Amino acid sequence: MALLDGTHGNLFGYLLWGFGFTGSHRFYYGRPISGTIYFFTFGLFLIGWIVDLFLIPSMASSAENHYSQGPYDYNVAWLLLTFLGLFGIHRIYIGKWVTGVLYMLTAGLFGVGYVYDYWTWNQQVAEANGQAG
Numbered sequence: 001m002a003l004l005d006g007t008h009g010n011l012f013g014y015l016l017w018g019f020g021f022t023g024s025h026r027f028y029y030g031r032p033i034s035g036t037i038y039f040f041t042f043g044l045f046l047i048g049w050i051v052d053l054f055l056i057p058s059m060a061s062s063a064e065n066h067y068s069q070g071p072y073d074y075n076v077a078w079l080l081l082t083f084l085g086l087f088g089i090h091r092i093y094i095g096k097w098v099t100g101v102l103y104m105l106t107a108g109l110f111g112v113g114y115v116y117d118y119w120t121w122n123q124q125v126a127e128a129n130g131q132a133g
Helices: 010-017 024-028 032-045 047-066 074-087 089-093 097-110 112-132
Strands: none
Touching: 010 024, 010 047, 010 074, 024 032, 024 047, 024 112, 032 047, 032 112, 074 089, 074 097, 074 112, 089 097, 089 112, 097 112
């Protein structure tokens, strides 16, 4: 698998792994429970974070089999969520204008909506791709 091909590539996974002690790479690959555990345990006390360096290719492969491509790129969607999520730009990207503007006005619904999106973002992008395709 090439680094930039598909829905959940290795390259972006490794980029998020750099912030892996927050669990962001695990959320990206559709593993919200372990992502939350990583968030609260600082990447399982950094040990799990280091182990994940070697697990990213298998997590990417699993995500590739679970999510299909469409007009909305998962990598762009996750980039927007990760770095501009409190401003709602990620929601506007997939066509959710009303909630995107609401996030802008409320800092991601006071952070709660931002956390919710981390848990459900892959599914939201998949639904937007299904509706657009």
